[in-house]
Amino acid sequence: MLTLHQMQESGNCYKVRLAARELGIPLRLKEYPFGAGKTRMPEFLAKNPNGRVPMLELDDGQFLPESGAILFYLAEGSRLLPSDKLGRAQALQWMFFEQYEHEPYVAVARRWLKFETKQALAAKQHLVPEWHAKGNAALGVMESHLAKRDWFAGGQYSIADIALYGYTHAAEDGGFDLARYPAISSWLKRVAAQPNYITLDESW
Amino acid sequence: MLTLHQMQESGNCYKVRLAARELGIPLRLKEYPFGAGKTRMPEFLAKNPNGRVPMLELDDGQFLPESGAILFYLAEGSRLLPSDKLGRAQALQWMFFEQYEHEPYVAVARRWLKFETKQALAAKQHLVPEWHAKGNAALGVMESHLAKRDWFAGGQYSIADIALYGYTHAAEDGGFDLARYPAISSWLKRVAAQPNYITLDESW
Numbered sequence: 001m002l003t004l005h006q007m008q009e010s011g012n013c014y015k016v017r018l019a020a021r022e023l024g025i026p027l028r029l030k031e032y033p034f035g036a037g038k039t040r041m042p043e044f045l046a047k048n049p050n051g052r053v054p055m056l057e058l059d060d061g062q063f064l065p066e067s068g069a070i071l072f073y074l075a076e077g078s079r080l081l082p083s084d085k086l087g088r089a090q091a092l093q094w095m096f097f098e099q100y101e102h103e104p105y106v107a108v109a110r111r112w113l114k115f116e117t118k119q120a121l122a123a124k125q126h127l128v129p130e131w132h133a134k135g136n137a138a139l140g141v142m143e144s145h146l147a148k149r150d151w152f153a154g155g156q157y158s159i160a161d162i163a164l165y166g167y168t169h170a171a172e173d174g175g176f177d178l179a180r181y182p183a184i185s186s187w188l189k190r191v192a193a194q195p196n197y198i199t200l201d202e203s204w
Numbered sequence: 205m206l207t208l209h210q211m212q213e214s215g216n217c218y219k220v221r222l223a224a225r226e227l228g229i230p231l232r233l234k235e236y237p238f239g240a241g242k243t244r245m246p247e248f249l250a251k252n253p254n255g256r257v258p259m260l261e262l263d264d265g266q267f268l269p270e271s272g273a274i275l276f277y278l279a280e281g282s283r284l285l286p287s288d289k290l291g292r293a294q295a296l297q298w299m300f301f302e303q304y305e306h307e308p309y310v311a312v313a314r315r316w317l318k319f320e321t322k323q324a325l326a327a328k329q330h331l332v333p334e335w336h337a338k339g340n341a342a343l344g345v346m347e348s349h350l351a352k353r354d355w356f357a358g359g360q361y362s363i364a365d366i367a368l369y370g371y372t373h374a375a376e377d378g379g380f381d382l383a384r385y386p387a388i389s390s391w392l393k394r395v396a397a398q399p400n401y402i403t404l405d406e407s408w
Contacts, residue, residue, distance in 0.1 A: 066296070
């Protein structure tokens, strides 16, 4: 069985759980508590020198980090990845967009505003306006895409939707106002209506 | 013929040229001069609401932005992408790593230190130490991987190497000292020794 090294509260880890549940792939979870620093210790760094979860452990003991790569690994050949070449590339387009333009602002704002102490946040408070400006720019790009389409790639629910859902659905934790984005709000409901949907908090 | 909307100096655009040349794929180039702001104008935003190059234009008039997605589109089924499922996922792992942990520091330092005016740089000068710390952390992760391997994914030269090469080979433009990284330095030479290699400056 595959083992997911993860942190329950992380949207990046949630994406992997959501895709695995959708595809009926069993996972064993190994939890790394938030703030405990265990992913930066030598035992973990020997598995992933980048010191981050999610990290998938395969049956043969190999390790695969990076949520986008894990999603692709789980979904290749399944209904969660478009079957045509351009559709697959468009799914990856949105997954790269999410990691470059969206996660560093939408997820980072959530992390500091929801999970850190007020004292820790004070040192980052000057960055909040930039997180909100750039995060809203990314949400604006999503809104313009969804104004004319139900899904992000290949005309179907895919790992691109899952990758973007991970932190978008929790953006209000980071001080974003999703009511400004009607097409995103409708898309969030379409994702949550998928038959095998699980919430971020849901235990495995 | 495919059209690449690009900026010659951009490492992200160079990655696409390098992969296309390696695969013998002809490209028509449409150049967007650095600093001219043309990718933020309505005509361009109608093609890519995210306002960035590289962007690939297909024969049927569809557009594919994001260097990682373009690399995957060009390389799928070729010798630049591992033929096994785990190898493909590992190539993507390093491509996501590059966009999240490396490009925002190594490429951004190069952009400000090499291409911007001293006056413009002054407003960003306080960020240089963070760019160098995080960029060196990413280079350290690459160094530890390459200490035991010739290539990033699947035991072969792939789009993962091309994605990481794009800005790593030009990191000294951003004030990074590549002499600190002997395994990276050897790998840079292996990439440059590929038979169809072109430099970043080389005209198409």
